[in-house]
Amino acid sequence: MRLNFPGPAGPAGRRGALWLLLLALVVALLGLLVWLAGRYESSLVQSRLEDNATLAVTDIRSGLNRNLQAVQALHVRERSALAWRVPAAQLLREHREILRLEWRDENLNMLGLVETPYRTPVFEQLDRASLQADVVLSCNAARRMSSATYSSSYFLPQTDGLGLEVADMCLPLTQAGRLAGYAVVTYSLQSLLSDLVSKTLSHGIGLSLTEADGTRLALYGAPARASRTFVARQLLDLTGTTFVLRMESRLGTPALFPNILTALVTAMSLALMAVLFLLGRDMRRRLQVEHDLGEALAFRKAMEDSLLTGLRARDLQGRITYVNPAFCKMVGVEAQELLNQSMPSAYWPPELAGVYQRRQEMRLAGKQLPREGHESVFMRKDGTRFPVLIMEAPLINAVGKHTGWMSAILDVSEQRRTEELSRASQDRLQASARLAMVGEMASLLSHELNQPLAAISSYATGSLNLLRDESAGSGAPDAPGLSGDLQLAMRRIAEQAERAGKVIRSVHDFVRRSDRVREAVEPHALLEAIMPLVILQARKLGVRISLEVDAACPPVLCDRTMVEQVLLNLARNGMQAMQGGDDPEPAAASLAQPEKVLALRIRPALPGAHGAWVEFAVIDQGEGISAEVARQLFTPFFTTRKEGMGLGLSLCRTVIEQHGGCLGYENGQPQGTIFSFTLPVAVAPAAGEPVNSALAES
Numbered sequence: 001m002r003l004n005f006p007g008p009a010g011p012a013g014r015r016g017a018l019w020l021l022l023l024a025l026v027v028a029l030l031g032l033l034v035w036l037a038g039r040y041e042s043s044l045v046q047s048r049l050e051d052n053a054t055l056a057v058t059d060i061r062s063g064l065n066r067n068l069q070a071v072q073a074l075h076v077r078e079r080s081a082l083a084w085r086v087p088a089a090q091l092l093r094e095h096r097e098i099l100r101l102e103w104r105d106e107n108l109n110m111l112g113l114v115e116t117p118y119r120t121p122v123f124e125q126l127d128r129a130s131l132q133a134d135v136v137l138s139c140n141a142a143r144r145m146s147s148a149t150y151s152s153s154y155f156l157p158q159t160d161g162l163g164l165e166v167a168d169m170c171l172p173l174t175q176a177g178r179l180a181g182y183a184v185v186t187y188s189l190q191s192l193l194s195d196l197v198s199k200t201l202s203h204g205i206g207l208s209l210t211e212a213d214g215t216r217l218a219l220y221g222a223p224a225r226a227s228r229t230f231v232a233r234q235l236l237d238l239t240g241t242t243f244v245l246r247m248e249s250r251l252g253t254p255a256l257f258p259n260i261l262t263a264l265v266t267a268m269s270l271a272l273m274a275v276l277f278l279l280g281r282d283m284r285r286r287l288q289v290e291h292d293l294g295e296a297l298a299f300r301k302a303m304e305d306s307l308l309t310g311l312r313a314r315d316l317q318g319r320i321t322y323v324n325p326a327f328c329k330m331v332g333v334e335a336q337e338l339l340n341q342s343m344p345s346a347y348w349p350p351e352l353a354g355v356y357q358r359r360q361e362m363r364l365a366g367k368q369l370p371r372e373g374h375e376s377v378f379m380r381k382d383g384t385r386f387p388v389l390i391m392e393a394p395l396i397n398a399v400g401k402h403t404g405w406m407s408a409i410l411d412v413s414e415q416r417r418t419e420e421l422s423r424a425s426q427d428r429l430q431a432s433a434r435l436a437m438v439g440e441m442a443s444l445l446s447h448e449l450n451q452p453l454a455a456i457s458s459y460a461t462g463s464l465n466l467l468r469d470e471s472a473g474s475g476a477p478d479a480p481g482l483s484g485d486l487q488l489a490m491r492r493i494a495e496q497a498e499r500a501g502k503v504i505r506s507v508h509d510f511v512r513r514s515d516r517v518r519e520a521v522e523p524h525a526l527l528e529a530i531m532p533l534v535i536l537q538a539r540k541l542g543v544r545i546s547l548e549v550d551a552a553c554p555p556v557l558c559d560r561t562m563v564e565q566v567l568l569n570l571a572r573n574g575m576q577a578m579q580g581g582d583d584p585e586p587a588a589a590s591l592a593q594p595e596k597v598l599a600l601r602i603r604p605a606l607p608g609a610h611g612a613w614v615e616f617a618v619i620d621q622g623e624g625i626s627a628e629v630a631r632q633l634f635t636p637f638f639t640t641r642k643e644g645m646g647l648g649l650s651l652c653r654t655v656i657e658q659h660g661g662c663l664g665y666e667n668g669q670p671q672g673t674i675f676s677f678t679l680p681v682a683v684a685p686a687a688g689e690p691v692n693s694a695l696a697e698s
């Protein structure tokens, strides 16, 4: 299980590019939407304009038709030219678009003529006769088709400097089926636009009449200045001529929101952008949280990986869901081989699988396991077994549900080995203690036996002298007989007593002799050698060890093993004294009490008559030594402990005295005891001289 966290470049850059792309796409989409909405709106305006143009053309056409009928009505009754003028003038008053109405006979000679009252006569500038050709043309066409015909438009300059674009309509007049003349109506093209097109259509827009090629003939109204112009064209098809009606509408300043649709689309776009922004911010926060989470996870992982304790998690079915590297290393099996495996596990020794299985079943049945853990034996992949201490606790998830079991597993092989070593060393110490004791007793015995033997020897010698004196008095020295036999027996007694003395002396010499080689040892090296054993026991008894070693201490001359045993013995006594008896409570039980400290101190001793010394002290805070105990403290076999041998202190004293030092004790302050002993400093040997000859053996 490895976690990879993206670096700052690579994926982050790609993510940024993706965001940019998304943003660009959204902006393009929104732009397109707004543009389409605008276009839709334009097309609406355009089609409305087209409709209006059609309506305008219809207006003009129906206006023209109405006029045609009115002109026809004028000529229904036969009238004199004079009588004709009155209704004709009336007609022109009612229709501003008609500039002039002429009544001509069948040869186009003028019979009557009415001009519009609204402006100066239009033909003032230009003689009507010069335009006769147009009239003839359209009237001929009208006669041929027997219907009103329009001429093409022409320009009439006016006195005001401007001009008028006009067109004539020629209507053939018949009487009793015979052509009786013509009515010629001159229309102002501009008035057609202004008067015939309904005001609702022409309001606010530009209307113009153009020729088919686009030449503008008349203009009415002008749209406001604007950037966009909509144009609709519609044919005004009249008999004889054709105009194009051009309708021009302008949109006002392009409004930001021309209509509801665009406004809606824009609003939605803005909302979308806002959502995108919020989403982006949310994403950024998520990324930050993800990053923090990743870091926390990596930290946890690093922590788990660096642990020496094996960790193992199991689900409620007993399947392994997690193991840390320390556990894999401990059992020598890869994590993949362990994960999701149920019982029996790969690291269970086959002979114990049954027991473990039952224990598992108990656990799965919900039985509580002791919190302080239990000992077990696991098997490595190579088949070797090793002891472990397992501490298990229920695994509770975030919502408080029990999901499995978490175990911390300690490989205690090293601890067991140290304990074994300690036991062996204890046994060795006791064996050597026993041996030393035997030696002590032999030495004592030899000392005690020496005197009776000496007495026997001197009594035998005395008796022999007496016997010699007596036989010399009788004049027969070395005479055979009783006296001779007695003398011989006495000599033998004396010889045997001397022999026994020699044997005893040799035993004494043997016991007193030290085979061990003394060497120069750094004082702290002595402490270091016993520390593992001391710490082991201290941990068991809940005692803290404090070391005070003076760095200036020179090496001491000693039998290393023996002195180590002395230190170990004193340290043990001290710790046991603090425990207050034979049955030390477990460390946990004494938690409530003040901390107990056993101090081991080494410092140079005050120089004495026999050179320099180093003092070793073991300082405890125990119950101290009562006067009664003090009396027999160094007596062999004296002990106050049920399990004690009572040999420790007497042996220690012997060992130290053999080194020339002395071992003693004093009461500690405010309580406890200080046991201390001295050892001689190893004098730097002169060239060629062995170290241990530096100090005379005592």
Ligand code: ADP
Residues within 6 Å of the ligand: 573, 574, 577, 620, 622, 623, 624, 625, 629, 633, 638, 639, 640, 641, 643, 644, 645, 646, 647, 648, 649, 650, 673, 675
């Ligand atoms: P053992 O340890 O087998 O009892 P020792 O000769 O080492 O034999 O000790 C003899 C007795 O001296 C102990 O039983 C104990 O009562 C007493 N004693 C030794 N060391 C201390 C100490 N540091 N504080 C108090 N009493 C002690």
